[in-house]
Amino acid sequence: MAQFKRIAVVGAGLIGGSILLAAARKGLAGSLTCWSRSENSRATLRTFGVAEVFADAAECVRGADLVIVTTPVDTAEETFLAISPGLSPGAIVTDAGSVKVAIQLAARRLPAANPFVGAHPMAGGEKAGAAHAAATLFEGRVCFVTPTGSEDPKAVEAVRGFWQALGSVLHETDAAKHDEIVAAISHVPHAAASALMLAVMDQPGFRRFAVGAGLRDTTRIAAGEENLWVGIMLANARHTAAGLRDLERRTAELRTAVEANDAETLRRLLAEARVARQNLDRAE
């Protein structure tokens, strides 16, 4: 039997679209609904043929027992206000945003009768939009679940069960810790890739013809959609800025060693980085 009667996905880009495809394939709900602000995205969602597509967010969530908000993080509050009139009492709300403290604050706008349990599937990519959605997007990927501890345990259990059913590997932590972790492994690297791309363009020697896998890989995520990332970085500003400050310091250390012809320091720093990078590929 399906886990939910009716699941509503509010804001259907890459993540929302993939949730619809995965939930349909796995039969997680009696029915699926979705909403997108853009007519273009709604047209894409209709081609999926798995969910009722709404142009009104409150209509979309009507009758749903699980609502997943997948709009950009800087529109979370607006989205919570928009769906509130349509929410059935007791309907559980979760999300997929890349920051959790700010969204947990925004979720206070939801009716008291609707428990919110934040989540963050680590499954984004530089290709945004429902057109790139895939039913397998969450398989084997980490999904943070960030309860406050004061929710109805049944709501937490339902949200856990939902993300697990999509194939995610759950990791439970609090919102503040989540934001610190993803700054280190996602938000700072994203900004770093952008900074490198800009710095490379600044070089008088930059020529596209000779670019190889090294620069391509190092800057790949800089191709991500800026509007999404402005929202994420500003909503996680403190940790992101701290990481970027450390990047400036580490870059200056390397640069100073190069300028001073200090082979020993340069070797030590590059060796530390090599070992750390190799450790990323080792099992936990």
Next chain:
Amino acid sequence: MAQFKRIAVVGAGLIGGSILLAAARKGLAGSLTCWSRSENSRATLRTFGVAEVFADAAECVRGADLVIVTTPVDTAEETFLAISPGLSPGAIVTDAGSVKVAIQLAARRLPAANPFVGAHPMAGGEKAGAAHAAATLFEGRVCFVTPTGSEDPKAVEAVRGFWQALGSVLHETDAAKHDEIVAAISHVPHAAASALMLAVMDQPGFRRFAVGAGLRDTTRIAAGEENLWVGIMLANARHTAAGLRDLERRTAELRTAVEANDAETLRRLLAEARVARQNLDRAE
């Protein structure tokens, strides 16, 4: 008919080993020889079964009409001195080093009867050593050829023909311009990947379990062998340091925008980086 009577590869790691495999497969020489300082590498080279393996560099190049030096860039001068006693008069010498001005200077140590024409196949990787060699390593990859203009044109033609026969796409420029280009597209990105890896490790929120493709790709080249890269960065210090200084400045720009909650500046910078990155994937 083979282009060369006898080709000697001096210093057989990833690049040298791949040259041997490719030259053998394509029948570029009547015979192949190679040299490595390490008994381990010599053992690997023997398993290839395509070349005579020498423990003495001068012996290795005896009778060769083409000699390719593939030792680390900071040992170029030492290698040129070591092979000089064995070089046949008129034997052409080329190399595969990631910097060209410093190696061109070191090549003055070669006998006057041996023309040197520098080259740099853009085909390295974070996996070093002959054990990772592949006959197809150079197929479709850019190879810089950096004549000074004062060499025997036949020597330049022979070196061009050799790298082309390995499948490389030739790009001819002078050594100074080469060093400026590869700083921008290779040496600065390498140092940047190392700096990011170190900065990520500095973050109190760093956790390996949640690391995804973004951080992995952005830091992949930081797994490169530090001894190779110390030599490269110090031999191209001016351009590398200039690029790193620009990286510090661009990182600070992003960080300042994040700290100031300046969405407009942040959006502009991320958009510039996105467009530049997308352009990398466009045809020239």
